[in-house]
Amino acid sequence: MRPAAVRGKLLAGKISRADRMCSYDGGREVMCTLSFIPNSQGFYIGMNRDESVRRVTANSPEVSYRDGHGLLYPAEPSGGTWIGVNDTGFCLALINWHAVSSHPERPLVSRGTVVKTLIISQSSDQLFPAIEGLPLRRMPPFRLIAFLLLERAVDEFRWNQIELSQQRHEWEARHWFSSGFDEPAVQQRRAKLCRTAWDRPQAGSLNWLRQLHASHSPAPGPFSICMHRKDAATVSYTEIVVGSGTVLMKYHHGPLCNGSTDFVERIISLHKEKMDCTRPQSGRKLGVRH
Numbered sequence: 001m002r003p004a005a006v007r008g009k010l011l012a013g014k015i016s017r018a019d020r021m022c023s024y025d026g027g028r029e030v031m032c033t034l035s036f037i038p039n040s041q042g043f044y045i046g047m048n049r050d051e052s053v054r055r056v057t058a059n060s061p062e063v064s065y066r067d068g069h070g071l072l073y074p075a076e077p078s079g080g081t082w083i084g085v086n087d088t089g090f091c092l093a094l095i096n097w098h099a100v101s102s103h104p105e106r107p108l109v110s111r112g113t114v115v116k117t118l119i120i121s122q123s124s125d126q127l128f129p130a131i132e133g134l135p136l137r138r139m140p141p142f143r144l145i146a147f148l149l150l151e152r153a154v155d156e157f158r159w160n161q162i163e164l165s166q167q168r169h170e171w172e173a174r175h176w177f178s179s180g181f182d183e184p185a186v187q188q189r190r191a192k193l194c195r196t197a198w199d200r201p202q203a204g205s206l207n208w209l210r211q212l213h214a215s216h217s218p219a220p221g222p223f224s225i226c227m228h229r230k231d232a233a234t235v236s237y238t239e240i241v242v243g244s245g246t247v248l249m250k251y252h253h254g255p256l257c258n259g260s261t262d263f264v265e266r267i268i269s270l271h272k273e274k275m276d277c278t279r280p281q282s283g284r285k286l287g288v289r290h
């Protein structure tokens, strides 16, 4: 039974083409910069993690196994994570949501447990109840983005401390942005930067994706995608390549601009057949869930 204050909604939102390409969400604060680029084989994901410079360095991704799934994710020393992918090509990324007032119950539960717990999921139908099963009331607000390879869909789950909502996005390129500094301006500037970048040759390639996530336009600082502030900065870049029978995660310690070309690489085989039996047999109804 769901907690009374946790009410689920499925929202069939209409999104403009510009917002599909570069959504900045009307001023809603999120942390990090996340890019998604689908292709004929699978997809690319790039994620800059922007954090306090005082935060302890995270550990590189390792291959692990749970409930019959191969898993890839970097991890905080505490074990939590912000991005992960499993061997069905199911990927989750979590971004904080600071625009929503945070008043979780005590004791707090780290949002780092969300992706780590749910990364063994296989379909969007499993996710909503699985998220509801988490101790949400003890977590600050967050947005969880699920990339569903065989469903060819992107689901965004939002926990605002009152309700959990879900919005389905098209299977097409999209970016999510954030900053703790003048975030509406930051998001709009980064969205504009992305729109401009999509007009360049090789747009959508892996090299293009890395160049985008290393971008210092208009200047190294709070507005740039590769973010640099006194108190916070881009602390890592995670790249996921799903397709051609493999799931590859590349992890770069520090921002892409730091002069290092070293990536930690981990790879697992892609097993789409694991997910086939869980695919919906008919279209899902979108409506309010009670």
Ligand SMILES: [Zn+2]
Residues within 6 Å of the ligand: 214, 216, 220, 226, 227, 228, 255, 256, 257, 258
């Ligand atoms: Zn930089």
